[in-house]
Amino acid sequence: MKQMIEKATNLPSIPEVVQKLIASMNDDDVSTEMLANIISGDQAITAKVLRLANSAHFGRQRKVGSVKDALVVSGRDALRTLVLSIGLVSSFKAPASFDLKAYWRRSFMMANRAKWLAKLNKADAEVAYTCGLLHGIGEYLIHIVEPELAQTIDQQVNEGAARRKTQLELFGFDYTMAGSELARYWKFPDEIADAILWQQQPAGSGALLPYPTLLYLARYMIVYQDQINEGKFDELPLKLVHAAHLGLEQTYSRMRSFTEDESDIYSMLQ
Missing domain, CATH: 1.10.3210.10 (Hypothetical protein af1432)
Incomplete structure (x- = not known):
C-alpha cells in the first residue's frame, strides 16, 4: 500500500498550511501566535475561516476580524480542526x-x-x-x-x-x-x-x-x-x-x- 501511495500521481496536493497544521498536532508547545501565522499564510483559507467564523454556524456574538480573533473565540484546537477541514475539502478531487x-x-x-x-x-x-x-x-x-x-x-x-x-x-x-x-x-x-x-x-x-x-x-x-x-x-x-x-x-x-x-x-x- 505504501508503494501504491508513493507511486500515485493523482493524489490531492495538500495545501502547505494544512501540512504545517498536521505537523503541529504532534507539538504540544505550539503557540497561538505560531498557529495564527501559519493559517494567515494562506489567503484563500484565511478568507473562508473568517467567513465561517462570522456565520450563524458558529453563533459568534462579536465580529471576528482576524485569524488571531478567531483563535481567541474558537480556541486553538477547534480552529486548527476547522482549517484542516477547509484545506482537505478544497484539495480533494x-x-x-x-x-x-x-x-x-x-x-x-x-x-x-x-x-x-x-x-x-x-x-x-x-x-x-x-x-x-x-x-x-x-x-x-x-x-x-x-x-x-x-x-x-x-x-x-x-x-x-x-x-x-x-x-x-x-x-x-x-x-x-x-x-x-x-x-x-x-x-x-x-x-x-x-x-x-x-x-x-x-x-x-x-x-x-x-x-x-x-x-x-x-x-x-x-x-x-x-x-x-x-x-x-x-x-x-x-x-x-x-x-x-x-x-x-x-x-x-x-x-x-x-x-x-x-x-x-x-x-x-x-
Missing part, C-alpha cells in the same frame, strides 16, 4: 464515478458524532472530530488509484456484497488499511491513523482504543438514528459499551440529545 459531495457529507456526519461522543470516554473532542473526518479516506484513495476496480466493487456492494471483504479479495487490503496508510503518509498522528485502521474492530490491536470506539459508535448513530430518536437501542453494541467502561444510561442520553443541522455541514462544503 475525484473521478466522475465517485460522489465527492456525498463522501464529505458522510465524513462530517461521522466527525460531528465522534466529537459529540468524546465526552463519554474523556477523549480529545477535536482529535475525535479529525478521526471522523478522515475515517473514509481509504475509500477515496481506492477510487483515486483504481477507479475502474472501485466502481466494480461499488456495483457488487449495491448487489449485497460486503465492501471490506470484496476489497480484501480484489486488492489484498480494505479501505481501513488504505486510509490508515494514507494518514501516516500525510504524517497525521499515530492515534488518528490507528483510529482509521481499527474503526470496525476497536479492540483489533489487542487493546480497546478510545478513538476507534468513538468511530464505531458514531457509525451506529448514523445507521440507527431513527431508532435512537424513538429511544430504541436494540442494536447498540452493548459489549463494546461495557468494555469501554461507558455508562449505559449516559451513552443513551448522549446519543439521544445529539442534534445536527444539515446547513452546518453544507457551509463547510461551499
